[in-house]
Amino acid sequence: MQHSVEIVKIRQVTHNVRSYRLERPDGYRFEPGQATDLSIDRDGYRTRKNPFTFTGLAEWAELEFTIKSYFDHDGVTRALWELSPGDHLILRDPWGTITYKGSGTFIAGGAGVTPFIAILRRLRADGRLAGHRLIVSNRTAGDIILRDEFEAMAGEGLEVTWTLTDDASAAGVLHERIDAAFLGQHVRDMAQNFYLCGPDPMVKDLR
Known part of the structure; x- marks a missing residue:
């Protein structure tokens, strides 16, 4: 319909x-x-x-x-x-894309963060942000979507990591691409749930 x-x-x-x-x-x-x-x-x-x-x-x-x-x-x-x-x-009509299956790490490239917005807002409204992590890569600080809202969630239990690939002057963020080496350095538990959305090459490499 x-x-x-x-x-x-x-x-x-x-x-x-x-x-x-x-x-x-x-x-x-x-x-x-x-x-x-x-x-x-x-x-x-x-x-x-x-x-x-x-x-x-x-x-x-x-x-x-x-x-x-x-x-x-x-x-x-x-x-x-x-x-x-x-x-x-x-x-x-709505159709399924990313289904929440429990606490874990959300990894996004650029606008790939948008499928996670409603999920994280739901967790926040239910007081269940603790135990979740959001890792987002953007080119510049000006490209970060809803930065203030996600950083407010950090005060309620969400662990937030920003990384920028084309903005070396930005402070308080990482300056690395999200790849296998990044995950090896920054993610301790590889057996947890992972939610992934971003450009096709990034998604393919991380999978």
Whole structure:
């Protein structure tokens, strides 16, 4: 089933990432870590489906998606950047992507952190952040998505590690690529649950 839903609010997150709050159809449900296919409800875009992960919580009155826009080609995320509250998107049924299976380490490259947002927000709301770790790689400090929110979670039990690959002047972070050597140095328990999302080469290498 699909629904045409209104964009209620748009918030800037980074220089190329925004969160979009959408009206929520009656009875629409999803689980943290799930995604859906969205389209822009206008001529030329209605059949162009892109997968995006829900980043809000199930009890919120509105749906939220946190989306990185790519301006180097004429794609859907670039067109999303041009939208305003009052415009409409086509929302479809949710489908499974990353399923939470217990405490462990979340490893993300860039916008690959977005599937973890709802899971970590759920754990925070339930007071269960302790025993989890988030490791995120970005090019620069300005690329880090929801840094303040994740660092606030660190005060509630989440262990947070930032690493930057192209910003040597940034303080208080690592400056290493996440690879086998990185895991060998920074992760003690290799038998724990791992949740991984990022660019395909990174995911392939880490697996």
